[in-house]
Amino acid sequence: MSFEIRPATPPDAVAACQVLRRSIAECCVLDHRDDPDILAAWLGNKHPGTVASWFESPTNYSLVAVQDGGIVGVSLLTGAGKLALCYLLPEAQRQGAGSALLRRMEERALALGMKALYLHSTATAEGFFAAAGYRRDGNVRSPYGVETILFWKPLVQGAQPDARKRFCNCNSA
Template identity: 45%
Template sequence: MGGFRSGDGVSASGAKVAIRDAVPEDAAAACHVLRESISQLCIADHGNDPVILNAWLANKTPEIVAGWTRQEGNSLLVAVEGDAVLAVGAVTDAGEIRLNYVAPDARFRGVSRALLRALEARAAERGNRRCTLTSTETAHRFYQSAGYIDDGAPTRKFGTAGGYPMSKDIGAEP
């Protein structure tokens, strides 16, 4: 993984949010962000059903997240402000965005959008002309506002609500 850095996000204090490759030492904080974001921000998807929520969170452990930092063909990025992890995202070398979760207290600060741009940039670096993802109900409008279009019938991937296959042309040269 390269030393990708971005200063696209701005915190409430005006400090820059850096986006960088995650390292195994980020795993506990990144895991906390994932679990809090899903639990608190994705209620439209899991409906506070403990069975659905527990299944969704089952692979969100520090050990598994640490493994994602070393997974071949996968880029795990974090948005950080100082030492605090504010958001976690992942994109495969094939351009599939697998994660884009923000800490509840960092929502609506531009962090998710900056992370999404970084994920798209990483996909473009890998030679992709298009990014794909499956959006939650919660994030569907966010992705539409970022230029993603629905690309298939909704699935039952996320809890009680549909998962939305989406794509966006990012224009990278092969």
């Protein structure tokens, strides 16, 4: 499949928000277990205005994956080196868009001088990140009640995990 990977802009927020909401609701059932309270908390900040503000923030770098003119994926890297978002529409999964977004984010992180990337993965996405070379470093409970897996990946030889990132409270996304 062919995807265009490009920087996200505020006008992309409505479509990107739909990607986030559908991916969480439909693909992350293993994580939220259809618990309406957990799902409501997780989706609580996934609204177009909030997503647009994430895209506008000078400390974030956001990308979208576009296929046939529609946004099918979204990712966001914070200035602190955290991959805060990497989500796809359910029908776009396992076609290469997620890997393309991840690869571009890693390239951007290197260009910004980051030595490693960090992320809090769902159980649903654990295999995806492990296959991409991310190393598991324990579990962390999210603010919305889901047990996440802390992953990190060295981007340069000799990079070591930063213990301060373990309990990152940067939950802007």
